[in-house]
Amino acid sequence: MIRARHLPFLATVLIFVLAYALCVLQFPNMLSFRVLGNLLTDNAFLGIAAVGMTFVILSGGIDLSMGSVIAFTSVLVAVLVRAGVHPALAFALALMVSTGFGALMGLTIHALKMPAFVVTLAGMFLARGAAFLLSTDSVPISHDFIKLLKGLFIRLPDKGKLSFLAILMLLAFVIGVILAHRTRFGANVYAIGGSEQSAELMGVPLRKTMVQLYAFSGFMAGLAGLAYTLYTSAGYSLATVGVELDAIAAVVVGGTLLTGGSGLVLGTLFGVLIQGLIQTYIVFDGTLSSWWTKIVIGLLLFAFIVLQRLILLVSERRAAIRSAAGG
């Protein structure tokens, strides 16, 4: 039986399959492992960030600092490597900083009882400013270790490659799915998204969960920053402006309720892929402006918000009829 709460996810998958089919009808070349592999690689950093964003939105919060944290991490890594630090150590340091930064925001949100919007907005400016402080120019990276990572891939049929970045993103989603559905942390996040007050009265440790939640989101932002660094082989403080909004769009198009409490991590993967697919289509077409991506995403977002509202209304009506019949 298809449950009402899974409808948005199914809609997302259906939209992705339909859109892909339409693309293939026009450009048969798009149906290849190469395109699919590139789709995953090109959107890896967005996908990783979107995993973190999914959790934050499921809890009813939002993390606006993500784009800035991605830029900061990438600049930090670039600067450290330039200074002679081994990339692996730089990666570890960058992840620690971004995770700690997230944890601090989570603690602030809980302790000051401030909306996540406000606290992470401050975080956004802070991280962006800190990135500028490290370097205002684009810092290129070249190191054998980085070349090694970039060279890693799993061969797919017909010259397709599942790159290290793509694997990293898929791994992030696997971790995300397990965290969301198979751990108490995941259940607590859903609970807080349903009602913070009820969750607290049911014994959900609010402070711990909020800190863990935003630490996780910070970690994923940091990981996305590393992915971005590998992807572009550089760190640039002006990069990834507004990526947090792309991530939010991917989460919502992926079927997660923007007000929290309902959605699937796996849906976000499809949300990311839909965005990537539109971009790929534009590349194949060659004449369209890349801003069409934004327009289509805007329309999809709107459609999803309407869809979720409708599902809510219909299920409320059904519940009313049921409780009337059973009461």
Add this chain to the structure above:
Amino acid sequence: MTENALLQAQGIEKSFFGVKVLDGVDFSLRGGEIHALLGENGAGKSTLVKILTGAYRRDAGVMRLAGREVEPRSVAEAQDLGIGTVYQEVNLLDNLTVAENVYLGRQPRRAGLVDRRRMRADARDLLARYGVKADPDETLAHYPVAVRQIIAIARAVDLSGKVLFLDEPTASLDAREVQALFDVLRQLRAQGLGIVIITHFLDQVYQIADRVTVLRNGRMVGSRALSDLPRRDLVAMMLGRELAEVTAHRDPGAVLSDSPAAFSFKDYGKRGAIAPFDLDIRAGEVVGIAGLLGSGRTETARLLFGIDRPDSGEARVDGATVTLHSPQDAIARGFGMCPEERKSDGIIGDLSVRQNILLALQASRGWSRPIARREADALAERYIKALDIRPPDPNRPIKFLSGGNQQKVILARWLATDPRLLILDEPTRGIDIGAHAEIITLIEKLREDGMALVVISSEIEELVTFSTRVIVLSDRHHVRELRGAEITAEAIVEAMAVPGDAA
């Protein structure tokens, strides 16, 4: 009485905004007993429960569990100590599945991960013991309130090894469900659990509880065994005075049946909610609506007030056909309504008492004509005094008032708009005897002043007291209308037992 207590509290004190809500309260609960905690609204019952269950911190006092001093700083800590709670409003999460709700925070795990299969199976087994057949994988929003309440109780019982607090557990249950719950409580008592139950139903207190502690104005009045406490004495303890004769029958001759109906509904109905009915309401009469939970009482009120749209019939006000497709339509015709779900549909918790009172009046005047501060103050003061709203502070956020006083504020809100027809859905639910009597007196007074009232209540005695007519509902049909001397508790109960399709 002096046996070693399971849970003991001494000298508990708590203040909000400098107002003492609890003042040196002692409380003692033994294992294997069901202990009723009683008191008027604002007596401090809910606050005491919240302190004992870790939701609030106390200002002073000692708390001991099985002789050991404890200091639960959160609900989670209290749960770990073995103290479980079902709070007044069902506090589960609608967006989670049934199984997730039951096991939130204590999910069975295997190899560090939540074992969803076992969680589902356990939830199914657990709920089966309460006679609830719920799909553990369905979201809770799918189920009616009564089922959610039983799930909440099942959860609390399951996670509290020693002490269980139930704050108004039976408010949304019907008689059969109450008995099912009581069977479970007796079973738990036999297992040695200490159970504290807060309720306003004295019948239920005598039926289930062994001992009772009464609070009044934040102080403890006494703690007694129920077996040697006559009911009249208990009520006197709660009120601090003898119970006035509030349930005396009104003079049935007061029916004004000849005047034309000011409000008339013909064939009014909505599929799936309530079968088409005819209803005439005259000025100066109270139409009582009786019926079991789910018989279509609230649905009738929602239709009358335009919250739901009818799919058949017509409404007339003063003989002219009107459309009531939204509460705005209804308010424009002089309707007012106090909904059943006070917390979610009635009050706006963060606004002050004054703002809550003025809400409907301001809405009917339109936002372009704000109510002057002086007029607002005067109105708030008038209604606070007229309805004896306590504490008499118009600036206090309404969420800090007790249930009965919140209800008075909502009444004041509609009275301020000077309505011609006032619909009250369960105006006395969840409020204590004192406030209860005041609200009944108020209904009588409004009727005498020429207002038309529709009052929905599950308390039959109360309907008998103030109704000029009683409409009895069963299975979503209006099955019977009782007038004047026909209105007796027996007649209402008899009519409620009539199957709806036989009408």
